[in-house]
Amino acid sequence: MKKMRKKTKTTAFLAVLLLVISVILFSCAQDKNTGSDTDNPPVDKDGDNAGDNGSDSEPGQDNNEISDELEPADYNGADFRILYRNGCSRGNWAEYDVHKIEIATEAENGDIINDSLYKRNKIVEDRFNVNIVGIPYPFSSTGEEQVAAYAKKCILGGADDFDMVVSWSTQIANIAAEGLFIDWNTIPNINTSKPWWITDAMNAFTIKGRTYLAMNDIIFSGVVGEASFIMFNKDLLASFGLESPYIMVEENKWTIDVLDSIVKECYVDTNGDGIRDMNNTYGFTSDAWGSAYAWMWAGGAHVTAKDADGLPYYDLYSERNSNLLDKVYNLFYNNVGSAIRSNKDTIKFGGENQAYLFSLGNTLFLSERVGILCTPDYRNAPFDFGIIPMPKYDENQEKYLTMINEHASVMAVPKFNGNLEMTGKIVEALAAESDKTLVPAYYEVALKTKYSRDEESVRMLDLIFDGVVYDFGLLYAIPTFDIYQTLLLAGKGGDTFASTVEKNQAKAEKKLQDILDLYDEIE
Numbered sequence: 275m276k277k278m279r280k281k282t283k284t285t286a287f288l289a290v291l292l293l294v295i296s297v298i299l300f301s302c303a304q305d306k307n308t309g310s311d312t313d314n315p316p317v318d319k320d321g322d323n324a325g326d327n328g329s330d331s332e333p334g335q336d337n338n339e340i341s342d343e344l345e346p347a348d349y350n351g352a353d354f355r356i357l358y359r360n361g362c363s364r365g366n367w368a369e370y371d372v373h374k375i376e377i378a379t380e381a382e383n384g385d386i387i388n389d390s391l392y393k394r395n396k397i398v399e400d401r402f403n404v405n406i407v408g409i410p411y412p413f414s415s416t417g418e419e420q421v422a423a424y425a426k427k428c429i430l431g432g433a434d435d436f437d438m439v440v441s442w443s444t445q446i447a448n449i450a451a452e453g454l455f456i457d458w459n460t461i462p463n464i465n466t467s468k469p470w471w472i473t474d475a476m477n478a479f480t481i482k483g484r485t486y487l488a489m490n491d492i493i494f495s496g497v498v499g500e501a502s503f504i505m506f507n508k509d510l511l512a513s514f515g516l517e518s519p520y521i522m523v524e525e526n527k528w529t530i531d532v533l534d535s536i537v538k539e540c541y542v543d544t545n546g547d548g549i550r551d552m553n554n555t556y557g558f559t560s561d562a563w564g565s566a567y568a569w570m571w572a573g574g575a576h577v578t579a580k581d582a583d584g585l586p587y588y589d590l591y592s593e594r595n596s597n598l599l600d601k602v603y604n605l606f607y608n609n610v611g612s613a614i615r616s617n618k619d620t621i622k623f624g625g626e627n628q629a630y631l632f633s634l635g636n637t638l639f640l641s642e643r644v645g646i647l648c649t650p651d652y653r654n655a656p657f658d659f660g661i662i663p664m665p666k667y668d669e670n671q672e673k674y675l676t677m678i679n680e681h682a683s684v685m686a687v688p689k690f691n692g693n694l695e696m697t698g699k700i701v702e703a704l705a706a707e708s709d710k711t712l713v714p715a716y717y718e719v720a721l722k723t724k725y726s727r728d729e730e731s732v733r734m735l736d737l738i739f740d741g742v743v744y745d746f747g748l749l750y751a752i753p754t755f756d757i758y759q760t761l762l763l764a765g766k767g768g769d770t771f772a773s774t775v776e777k778n779q780a781k782a783e784k785k786l787q788d789i790l791d792l793y794d795e796i797e
Contacts, residue, residue: 342706344463344699349404352693354700357425357436358683359418360410376440376493376683378408394707404700409436422446429454429688436688437697440493443684444751450486451750451789453796455686456694458485463698466490470705472497478744479684481585481793487684487749491708492701499645500679502568503738504665508658510555510638514540519662520730523674523737530573530601530665533558533639537611540638550613551622552631557611559628560641562762564679566602566616568641570758571677572664573598577747577755578786585790586746588783590754596771598667599758603767613637618765643679661731663738675741680748680755750789753782 358377375387382389395406411421422445428435429449439446449455458464458476466476466488475489489497506519516536522528540557543550560566570576575595578586606614614620615628623631632640633651641664646652652659663674691697748755754775761770 340469340706340709342468342702343465344703344706347402347696347699349402349696351403351405352696353405353407354438354696355407355409355436356438356440357409357411357421358440359421359442360412374410377410378406390712394704394711397707397711398700398703401703402700404696406700406704418442419445422449425449425686425688426452426454429690432690434690434692437691437693438685438687438701440683440685442680443487443682443749444680446684446686447487447749448751450686451792453792454689455486456689456691458488458687459483460694461687461698461701462695463702465702468702468706470709474742475678475744478746478749481746481790484793484796487686489682489684490701490705491712492704493683493685494708494712497678497682499643500682501644501738501742502565502572502664502677502679503642503644504662505632505640505642506660506662507632507635507638508660509635510540510657514638516638518730519660520734523662523734526666526669528662528665528674529668529671530569530598530605531668533665534601534605534609537605537609537639539611541611544636549622550620552624552626552634552636554621554636556613556621556631556637558605558609558639558641559613559631559637560606560615561628562606562614562616563759564643564681565628565641566606566762567756567758568643568664568677568679569602570595570598571743571745571748572675573601573667574671574675576743576745577752577782578745580746586786588747588752588779588786590747590757590782591772591775591779594667596768598768599761599771600768601667602758603762606762607765607767616765617763660734661738662734663741673741674737675743676738677748678742678744680751747782747786750785752786754778 356377360374375391378395379388379392382392398404399406411417411424418441421439421441425436425439425441425446426449427433458466465471466473470491472489472491476485479485479487479489504519511518519528522532537557540555542555544554547553573595575590575592575598577588577590579589580586606612606616607618607620612620613623613628613631615623628637628640629642629646630651631637632642633655635655635657663676666674685701687694687697745755746752757771757774757778761767761774
């Protein structure tokens with residue numbers, strides 16, 4: 275396969291997350307030794323509450339037994355071209371960017387993710403006599419915000435430059451509403467009932483029976499890398515003599531209030547200088563940007579819900595959601611043990627960030643996204659850490675909920691695509707091979723042989739992805755989708771929630787209706 279440098283559910287998904295994380299922790303070990311809440315539950319294809327994200331298979335199950343049911347074909351060496359972003363804009367992800375390894379790689383290099391990706395593509399190429407051509411854009415730099423605009427320009431200009439685009443979900447969604455993509459339900463050879471499709475995402479993306487955006491295991495790194503979760507430092511946990519978070523999670527006691535009470539007891543002015551800086555020990559660290567609004571979905575809030583006809587409507591305000599913000603605000607700003615990076619930093623970060631602080635071994639808990647584990651700071655972490663879900667609002671919340679950040683990737687097929695039969699077959703085959711080649715390789719080599727020492731984290735990841743939720747309001751960046759981020763950045767809590775929603779509600783409802791009107795106009 276080629277990677278062009280110039281122009282020329284969901285349990286399988288859960289398994290991939292387990293494997294990506296285990297590969298990272300495997301690297302760490304080597305270095306040392308040498309959705310849904312009761313108000314808005316995710317629904318499956320039949321409208322029932324989803325508990326397994328679209329598949330009955332277990333994590334690590336051998337999906338070689340599940341056929342993709344594709345008929346043989348010979349495409350005579352044709353190129354199947356996938357336009358995708360050339361990395362993301364986060365500086366601390368630069369050395370191992372999950373968005374750079376979604377589609378294609380030029381050669382094997384000994385890295386298990388890279389080599390499994392190469393093998394996946396090669397199997398599909400040989401099977402159908404086709405070339406998988408990755409087109410990273412921009413061609414010589416990282417500028418992920420440019421991909422959607424470039425795709426739109428190509429489609430409107432009728433330029434046949436790519437067969438599928440993969441990039442930042444909110445930006446691709448905006449041009450999807452302009453009618454520039456093909457409905458996945460009309461593409462031959464696509465079978466979204468298979469375990470390699472992320473069912474809850476497909477449901478959330480579907481409006482009036484049409485689905486212009488898709489998620490499946492082809493883009494595992496660009497989706498799982500954006501999943502919100504909590505890490506904890508096992509060494510600090512032992513030194514403080516605290517109960518295992520694994521037990522609290524299993525006993526349904528892992529709530530924001532419990533986290534808040536633990537964090538209060540974990541501040542240590544290590545050098546006794548009275549300065550809150552990177553040299554001290556803290557109970558919790560986070561930023562108030564992308565990590566902040568993950569708490570909204572984790573606590574059971576949402577921007578939009580769907581009515582009986584499957585149409586989204588604005589549904590943000592409730593007293594519960596205001597109280598949820600207050601809980602997070604208190605954790606961030608009224609807790610001596612919290613180190614928060616925002617417009618009102620609670621410690622002196624010295625130009626560094628919360629992830630770096632945690633990597634130093636100075637913090638018990640960190641709220642982040644899975645992609646952070648791919649960075650050198652965590653591949654080479656000098657301490658053991660565990661993985662747990664985001665905490666619940668309270669013990670009455672049905673399950674632990676997980677937000678997939680809007681930065682995650684989605685896939686779309688441009689309207690100028692002239693060979694939908696080949697497109698559907700290659701996409702389905704690549705998704706199936708992502709389970710049959712990537713998953714077994716990661717699971718057998720990394721998870722079973724190197725990660726079994728922490729079986730609790732495997733169970734935690736089951737819980738994390740049993741509760742994945744997708745929100746149409748997040749996908750389309752409906753005004754106030756980032757209300758927790760906006761208010762927490764400014765150091766504001768629940769007392770400003772109602773007024774902020776009221777101030778922006780008309781704007782939010784108008785944008786939502788505009789999007790629905792655009793869908794109505796698509797021919």
